Amino acid sequence: MSPNYLRSLLSTPTENGEAERDPLFVQSIARAMEVLSIFHQVDRPLSLQEIASMTGLGRSNVQRIVFTLRSLGYITRDPDDRGYVPGLRLLDHSLDFLRLNPVVVKATPILLELRRAVRERVDLSIWDDLRLVYASRLQSKREILTSTFLGYSVPVFCVSGGWAILSQLDEDEVSDIIERSHRAPLTPLTITDPDLLKDKIRETRENGYALALEQILPGEIAIGAAILDQAQRPVAAIHVAGSLAEWTPEEFTRQFAPLLIQAARTISRG
Amino acid sequence: MSPNYLRSLLSTPTENGEAERDPLFVQSIARAMEVLSIFHQVDRPLSLQEIASMTGLGRSNVQRIVFTLRSLGYITRDPDDRGYVPGLRLLDHSLDFLRLNPVVVKATPILLELRRAVRERVDLSIWDDLRLVYASRLQSKREILTSTFLGYSVPVFCVSGGWAILSQLDEDEVSDIIERSHRAPLTPLTITDPDLLKDKIRETRENGYALALEQILPGEIAIGAAILDQAQRPVAAIHVAGSLAEWTPEEFTRQFAPLLIQAARTISRG
DNA sequence: ACCGGAGTATCGCTATGCGATACAGTCGTA
DNA sequence: TACGACTGTATCGCATAGCGATACTCCGGT
Numbered sequence: 001m002s003p004n005y006l007r008s009l010l011s012t013p014t015e016n017g018e019a020e021r022d023p024l025f026v027q028s029i030a031r032a033m034e035v036l037s038i039f040h041q042v043d044r045p046l047s048l049q050e051i052a053s054m055t056g057l058g059r060s061n062v063q064r065i066v067f068t069l070r071s072l073g074y075i076t077r078d079p080d081d082r083g084y085v086p087g088l089r090l091l092d093h094s095l096d097f098l099r100l101n102p103v104v105v106k107a108t109p110i111l112l113e114l115r116r117a118v119r120e121r122v123d124l125s126i127w128d129d130l131r132l133v134y135a136s137r138l139q140s141k142r143e144i145l146t147s148t149f150l151g152y153s154v155p156v157f158c159v160s161g162g163w164a165i166l167s168q169l170d171e172d173e174v175s176d177i178i179e180r181s182h183r184a185p186l187t188p189l190t191i192t193d194p195d196l197l198k199d200k201i202r203e204t205r206e207n208g209y210a211l212a213l214e215q216i217l218p219g220e221i222a223i224g225a226a227i228l229d230q231a232q233r234p235v236a237a238i239h240v241a242g243s244l245a246e247w248t249p250e251e252f253t254r255q256f257a258p259l260l261i262q263a264a265r266t267i268s269r270g
Numbered sequence: 271m272s273p274n275y276l277r278s279l280l281s282t283p284t285e286n287g288e289a290e291r292d293p294l295f296v297q298s299i300a301r302a303m304e305v306l307s308i309f310h311q312v313d314r315p316l317s318l319q320e321i322a323s324m325t326g327l328g329r330s331n332v333q334r335i336v337f338t339l340r341s342l343g344y345i346t347r348d349p350d351d352r353g354y355v356p357g358l359r360l361l362d363h364s365l366d367f368l369r370l371n372p373v374v375v376k377a378t379p380i381l382l383e384l385r386r387a388v389r390e391r392v393d394l395s396i397w398d399d400l401r402l403v404y405a406s407r408l409q410s411k412r413e414i415l416t417s418t419f420l421g422y423s424v425p426v427f428c429v430s431g432g433w434a435i436l437s438q439l440d441e442d443e444v445s446d447i448i449e450r451s452h453r454a455p456l457t458p459l460t461i462t463d464p465d466l467l468k469d470k471i472r473e474t475r476e477n478g479y480a481l482a483l484e485q486i487l488p489g490e491i492a493i494g495a496a497i498l499d500q501a502q503r504p505v506a507a508i509h510v511a512g513s514l515a516e517w518t519p520e521e522f523t524r525q526f527a528p529l530l531i532q533a534a535r536t537i538s539r540g
Numbered sequence: 541a542c543c544g545g546a547g548t549a550t551c552g553c554t555a556t557g558c559g560a561t562a563c564a565g566t567c568g569t570a
Numbered sequence: 571t572a573c574g575a576c577t578g579t580a581t582c583g584c585a586t587a588g589c590g591a592t593a594c595t596c597c598g599g600t
Contacts, residue, residue, distance in 0.1 A: 023581080026338040026557065028588070032299040033342055039366040047546070058590055063548075068296040072303055078372070079499055082546075086367040088398055091405065094364040095355040095421030096309040102348070135361065138409060150420050151365030191421055229349055294549080296588070298557070318578070330559055333579075352577080 031057060036074060036086065045083025055100050094151070101126075103227060103236050104135050107267045111138060111238065114263045116199055118256050120242040124227075125154075126163050129220050129235055130181050132156050135236075154216055157181045157197060160224030161237025163210035166201045168226050168234040174201060189214040209257050211249060219244050221252050225264035291444050301327060306356065313354025316484050358381060364421070371396075373497060373506050374405050377537045381408060381508065384533045388526050390512040394497075395424075397435050397506055400451050405506075424486055426465060427451045428460050431507025432492030433480035436471045438496050438504040444471060459484040479527050481519060489514050491522050495534035508534055 036048065038054050046054075052062040066084060073089035082158050098104050115122040115138040125132040129199040133153040155176055156162035166174050175194070183192040191197055204210040209225045222241040226234040240256045295457045308316065308324050318326075322332040324351040336354060339345040342360035344409055368374050377394050385408040395402040401423040426432035427448055436444050445464070453462040474480040480494045492511040496504040 022337075023557095024334050024337045024579085025341065026302070026334050027555095028296060028298040028557080029302040029335065029338045030342060032302065033294070033344065036363055036366075043369060045370070049545080060590060060592095061588080064294050064296050064588075065292045065299065067292075067548090068299045072300060074303065078370075079505075080372055085370045086363060088367065088396055088403060090360070090363045090367050091357060091403055091421035091425075092310060093306055093360045093421075095419055096306075097314060097358065097360045098419045098421070100309060100315070100348075100355040102350055120282060126358055133358060133361055149365055149368045151361035151363075151368070153362075160318060164521075201310060265495065293551095293588095298587080317576090319576085328559060330561095331557080334557075337579090 005161050015096045031055075031061070032065050032069060035062065036090075039086050044080040045081050045085050047083050051084070057240065063112075070112070098135065101135070101269070103229075107227070107236070107238065108136060109264050110263050111136060114165055114240070114259060117259055118240050120256070121238050123239050123241070125159075125161050125237055126158065127234060128153070130156055132159060132162055132165075132179060134239060153181075155181055157183060158186065158192075158212075158215045159239070160210040160212035160215070161226070161239050162223040162224070163197075163201055163204045163212065164226040164237050165234040167205040167210065168228065168232075174198065178211055187214050187218050188218045189218075191215065207257075208254075208261050213249060214244070221247055221249060223253060223257055223260055228268045237265070301331070302323075302339060303379050305332065306339065306360075309356050315348040315351050315355050317353050319480070321354070335376055347419065368405065371405070373499075373537070377506070377508065378406060378499070380533050380536050381406060384508075384510070384529060387529055388510050390510055390526070393509050393511070394431075395431050395507055397426065397504060397510070398423070400447060402429060402431055402435075402507060414436045425451055425453075427453060428456065428462075428482075428485045429509075430480040430482035430485070430492040431496070431509050432494070432508050433467075433471055433474045433482065434496040435504040437475040437480065438498065438502075444468065456486045457484050457488050459488075477527075478531050479523075481523055483519060484514070490521060491517055493523060493527055493530055495530050497534055498538045 002134075034055050035051055035057070038051055041054070048059065048062055048066060051057075051066065052059045055062065057065070066075055070077075070084075070087070074087045075084050076087040077083075078085045090227045103126065104124065111122050111124055123134055124136040125134045131153040132155075134150055137150065152189050156165065166177065169177075175198075178197055185192055191200060200210070209223050212222045212224070214220055215222075220241055221244050222239050224237050224239040227236040227238065229235045238260065240260055242252060304325050305321055305327070309322055311324070318329065318332055318336060321336065322325075322329045325332065326492065327335070336345055340347075340354075340357070342414055344357045345354050346357040347353075348355045373396065374394065381392050381394055392408045393404055394406040395404045398488070402425075403423040404420055411436045424432075426435065427525040436447065439447075445468075448464050448467055455462055461470060470480070478495065486490075490511055491514050492509050494507050494509040496509065499505045508530065510530055512522060
């Protein structure tokens with residue numbers, strides 16, 4: 001979700017300085033979505049002016065876009081503070097995504113079953129280039145408030161599920177992804193060195209699952225396995241996550257790895 | 271989300287048959303969102319032609335819109351079956367909604383605490399006219415696969431949270447909502463008679479919570495309480511739901527109603 | 541009373557998105 | 571292997587639909 005991503009789609013400059021565009025591309029849709037996407041970067045309501053300056057769109061234009069999105073329910077006025085915030089109607093579309101995504105649909109019942117067996121947090125996340133997006137979370141009994149939210153995403157290079165996915169790709173792709181990732185450590189133990197990461201991925205490939213210790217949260221242990229599509233390409237991952245206060249890594253994997261692998265296999269085949 | 275809702279925004283016919291439009295309204299945005307919204311009605315991938323005929327938009331137009339939404343990640347090609355489905359990027363916007371919605375943010379930690387105390391399913395749903403949209407679900411140990419999904423919505427007239435919300439409105443509003451609701455029974459026990467519903471709501475107003483027995487799911491018992499904003503208007507509801515196989519209604523309410531009400535109060539005040 | 545900043549509205553020009561049409565693969569059937 | 575009925579893709583001219591500049595209204599702060 002780099003801010004430049006959409007920008008680059010809005011106009012593609014060529015070497016002669018001209019802006020060349022795909023004639024099939026509808027600009028105004030991209031502009032509207034760019035307005036909605038501006039909220040990715042902030043954590044408070046925004047005014048029209050702010051949206052205008054952040055998107056680089058004209059004031060009038062932003063006004064019309066916001067007016068339109070507002071009358072459709074995709075943007076709301078914040079009741080307390082003044083300003084605009086994303087609207088409830090966005091959830092409807094997420095539901096459509098979840099309902100219609102074959103992986104999510106196939107995985108959900110199996111994850112519930114897995115959850116019943118392991119009694120720890122279980123989740124499904126979908127691979128999107130450099131990140132993994134949580135599409136389904138089944139909490140454990142004691143859950144901290146961090147990111148219970150669906151749609152939350154984490155870098156693919158530093159989570160168990162990410163390693164599991166990378167372990168299904170060839171060396172070149174792995175290197176490419178690792179290079180392009182913004183490898184900021186999230187905990188003191190986060191592995192960021194490309195070579196160490198490749199070791200981890202090799203290990204994952206041999207085991208059939210990935211074991212991650214405190215990579216994104218202190219005190220957290222997680223194991224992950226990849227979900228493959230028909231063509232044996234990884235498309236998603238499932239995780240079981242627990243607390244190091246309760247588990248040794250050995251015990252954790254001994255208990256859960258077979259179940260996890262089994263679940264991942266079941267989801268993968270059609 | 272009636273199909274006519276967006277349609278009516280696209281063109282507002284006046285008495286002389288002319289189509290009069292708000293000049294601030296950007297049509298192409300509405301058309302794009304209408305394309306995305308078409309998926310609300312279906313449970314399978316769609317072809318361009320199907321989208322065109324369902325939306326009433328021209329084939330070429332739909333092609334461009336889908337092309338654009340696709341390059342932005344809001345629509346994807348279904349890997350298995352051929353056709354288009356909603357894209358992963360929609361989840362990003364839901365996350366923005368959840369992150370920036372004051373009620374959701376305030377409620378989440380309190381719901382987690384409540385969940386710890388009651389050990390049954392706890393959820394938060396947001397009021398949207400005739401429906402309640404689930405914005406947060408904390409599952410119980412044994413969860414059936416129905417609608418674990420966020421964004422799922424239920425009619426406001428037949429759930430405990432809905433009654434709790436209605437109990438905070440005046441008679442006219444309540445009547446209006448009940449009348450406009452499409453009151454199809456979801457279980458044999460669903461109350462659809464306006465007068466019986468009003469009795470229920472009156473009872474809810476006196477108790478400070480609503481008790482619903484098998485209104486949307488057989489065997490389910492749920493109690494709900496309303497969340498109010500600064501102006502004392504209901505904006506959302508929280509529920510605790512359990513199984514009638516384990517609880518008598520009396521025991522269920524005796525145990526959970528005080529906790530529920532307490533949680534609702536805490537969330538309501540700033 | 542003043543100012544800066546909110547959101548709203550108006551209006552003419554031309555860039556921009558629309559519709560009609562044509563092209564290109566892929567499946568199933570005869 | 572030819573056919574037709576589907577997919578999705580591309581082109582292009584015209585006029586409409588959306589842009590930018592400008593101006594208006596309302597509010598809270600100093």
